[in-house]
Amino acid sequence: MKLIITGHSRGLGAAIAETLLARGIAVLGLARRGNASLAERYPQLLREVTIDLSDVAALQDWLAGDQLPGFLAGCSSLCLVNNAGTVQPVAPIGSAQNAAIARALNLNVGTPLILANAVIAASPKVPEARILHISSGAARGPYPGWSVYCASKAALDQHARAVALDEVAGVRIASVAPGVIDTDMQAEIRATSLASFPARDKFEALQRNGQLADARECAGRLVAYLLDDRFGSEPVADLRDYLCAETARRS
Structure with missing residues (x-):
């Protein structure tokens, strides 16, 4: 098995990459910055690509090269984890910068969909491929000030539903809300003004x-x-539903 993950330099992405590297699974990490700690500990297993994933043109240039096919060579099964994302811009409609909206949609939606397509296209002989979108409860319950974030995460959910209907042999996909995690994004949310994000108190309380x-x-x-x-x-x-089901199954 091999893993491709976006946003492996910190937070949840770094933790997912570390969990799989510790199991001896080769990881290809794509992020704006490398992860020096993981690179030092797993030099034989971790490959890194420094890339701004909000720059779709740069992503397509990278995909046109040979690094992805080279990483996938000899792979019996693979996983793609689309983890990188941004909560910005946080603002009511009419107050956000158009360029910020475009960057968010590129990073949160465009890159995951392009990577999913490219990885499956580049691995026709791999018996099984799993695609995991890191979604959010915000995809299913709206928040004021988060129209861009909510819409982008909902797009991942709908993408997973549609890909599942494609019934491509060997391809499994799920868009999963992981719960509220103690990461830099949460600190960023708590630092947002109430005028931009009226629900800030809820996250401060958490x-x-x-x-x-x-x-x-x-x-x-x-x-x-x-x-x-x-x-x-x-x-x-x-x-959280999966964990509840696991607990019930084992009891």
């Missing part, structure tokens, strides 16, 4: 009450879900 999930623990659960035989049986899922 942090204050210790209700943010640890990134490493969440990564372990996501990896367990990704590798589970039932992965893809539901194209849109919530990790």
